[in-house]
Amino acid sequence: MVEKKDDKKKSKDIKSDISSIRKDLNRLNVEKEKWFAKKEKQKKELGELIKKIKGLKVSKDQTALEIKTLKEQRDKYNDEVQGLIESYKKLSEKKKEFLDKTNIDQDPSIIVSQIEKIESKIETEALPFKKEQSLMKQLKKLRSVLLKTAGIREVIDAIKKISEEITQAKDTAQGFHEKLKKAFIKNKDGYSEFMKLTKKITDLKKEQEESFSKFIDAKKEFAKVNDLLKERLMDSNKYRKKSDMVRGEKKRKEKERIKEELDRRTKQVEEKLKTKKKLTTEDLLVFQNQDDNNR
Template identity: 40%
Template sequence: MQESQKQGLTTDKDNLFREISRLKKQLTHFNEKKEFWFKKKEDLKGDIKKQIQQIKEIKLKTDESNISVVDMKKERDKYNDEVSRLIKEITKLNLQKREIFEKYKITEDPYKVQKHIEDIEKKLETETSFENEKKLMKRLNALKSIYRESKIKELIEHIDKLNKQLKESRKKANEFHKKIIATAVDTNGYATFIDLSRKINDLRTEQENAFSKFIEYKKEFLKVNDLLKNLLKQSNEVSTKLNEVKHKEAQRKEESIRQIIRQKTQNVLEKFKKKKKLTTEDIIILQGQQK
């Protein structure tokens, strides 16, 4: 009965050992999968956070750019208004200039007339002929009279000054207009916003799938872990029972040996009492008994 029980327990222990080894491999496999999908989920979480931060930055940049564009439009409109004002004023002055030209019968460019005056003045400095000097003075006085009466020089200088202002205002208006266009192009984050939103949705779907996989493998891990704990408990119980059986078997063997030794000792003592010849074995038994 004891031997049969021992064999049964040994078989159970071997079977449990094999099953425990198999479950440990499964547990390692499911744990690796579980950790892989958990890391995947966390990595995707980080990616989503980065994409959301980009959207926030785009929104902030767009808001700031909108304010900047509004300011630049005000500046552009200011210079455009200045251009319109200057054009009207220059047109009015050009009309006055044309009327003066007609009134004083000025056919030459006023700047050429001014050049003639300067040339005559130089000639007068070197002219020796009285008649020529008189003619030059007459011509000089006539030209100067036209300039004084018509005030054409001041008018033309004023028109030139306004033309320079007009050119500068147009330049400024164009510069602000180009900046507005450039800002609108640079900060047109709508397409980027849509693209990032789509990416975030895709990442969230992927994250949900990763989380589902993590939960799936976690459940399998816990299931196998519970089975393994149960089998380890069974294995410990079987090992305990097997050790008890082996211990009892060892005790029985020891008791059997002691019984044999006691019997042999008794036989040797009987021989000794009867003064029979003792063998070497008999002597060894007696010595062992004395010890």
Template identity: 35%
Template sequence: MDLERIRQEASDLRSQLAEVNEEKEQWFAKKQEVSDKIVQLITAIKQEKQKRNSLTDVVKIDKEEREKLNAIIKQKIEEIRKFQEEHKGVLSAPKRKGDRKESPSFLQEQIDKLETRIETEAISFDTEKKLRKTIKDMKKRYDSVKGATGAFSDMRRLNHEIKEAKAAAEVVHRRVQEKAKASQDIHDRVLEMSKGIDPLREEEKTILKKCAELKRKAASITAALRDKQESQGELRKEADKKKAEVRKEKARHEEAILKDKEVAVEEKIKKKQKLTTEDLLVFQSQALNLEKAASKGKRNEEERASQQQSADAEKKEAMDEEEKAESSDGKSN
């Protein structure tokens, strides 16, 4: 029967639609999983970049500090060069190591003694003249020795300052190298992590294509199911119409026969003839027909209501399937 065949085909389409929707949900779950991986990877890359940038900023500051220290070192070296040029004579004079008589303190002590002698002792003019000449020579030696001592002291100070600046610059330089290496390591790690994004995006595209394919398939099945349901409704109406016509024809035929019998019975009654059992049954049938007519009207109403409920149920089922498909499509998108 066509109606039964279409009903079965509609049932098969519903099963197919349910399978397609389930498969589409599975693919969407895979797509979501891949998308989450991409987001997590991008977040991790951003965090690594922030670390790298922070280290880069520190390296920049340290480099500036190192440049300042190198500038100080260069300046101190230039000061030493100029100082050596200005005090060439003093610095190049040979030093007699351990000779106390050449120390500024010893010379000053001797000068003081000679001056005291001149002031306190009664000496001859020639002796005083010799002593004053000696004092004059000692003062020259004192100035020379004192200048050399100061020059060497300044040289030691400058060399010490250069040494300290170089040590500080070396500390900063090592720090720059360590931070720069750490920054480079993070940068290399970021590049390696970035390589993982493209394959995931390609996988995501493949999954989206599959979801789109299943979406089209679901839409096609839904359209076919809708057509089947419409055909099913039309065939049901046609079948109901034929059944109604058959019932009407049968009722007309039975009514005609009964009418003839009723006329015959009425003739017998008029002629006061004896009624048979069949005649009595005709009277009963007449009463039953009245009851049937009333019952038939009620039954027809109930049948129409049942058919409407069945049609409404099928329509709701189809709408539920469509809503489920649309909901699944919305998630896939």
């Protein structure tokens, strides 16, 4: 069997192809692993963002509930204020009607205040007799006027009480309103953050899909080139076996040729021995090699 020059060239070309294919395969493997790592990193980031947005949604729901509760409380006290104002108006109208009927041009509460001041002055100050007499007459007159307002005192007390309740209810409603404003700001900030995270998640999902697509493409290309490498390795193995067979055949033929030559020379030496001719050093070596081969 003789190894053809064309086979040698093909074997050489295949080895060159294998070297080139391995380089491509290594490059594709790096590319494939790069996109896989990027995809996994984006997957992890996506998980963290989703976890964050879930927590934000819980907080947002809590804030929404807080806003609802605060609005209910604020509206409750605002309604209470309106109801108290209506009661205040009715009592004020009742007070006005009474004052118009009795021709009293002063508020009974003012009269009470004046009486208390005069009484305090008489009790605490050392007044001249005439001055004290004058104040006593004034006090008597005021008490007389106050007696005429006996029917309206309850109305005045009710007005005073309602006025205090209105102030208290307004303050309470305002307190809830201030808390509500803060809750609205918190909710607005939370909504803004929620929208930012939603956009990030949408964008990252798109990027992850692209990374996954590129990973799949690189994986397919890697598999394709890997199959080509296997094919070339099989071709290389086929030519290697063929080459080994050719070399083996050459070696066998060479061995046979040497044996034949040795046998021929041996016969010549044996013939010399029979004819008692002188043996040369070369003849002795031939004879020795023949003995070695026969062992």
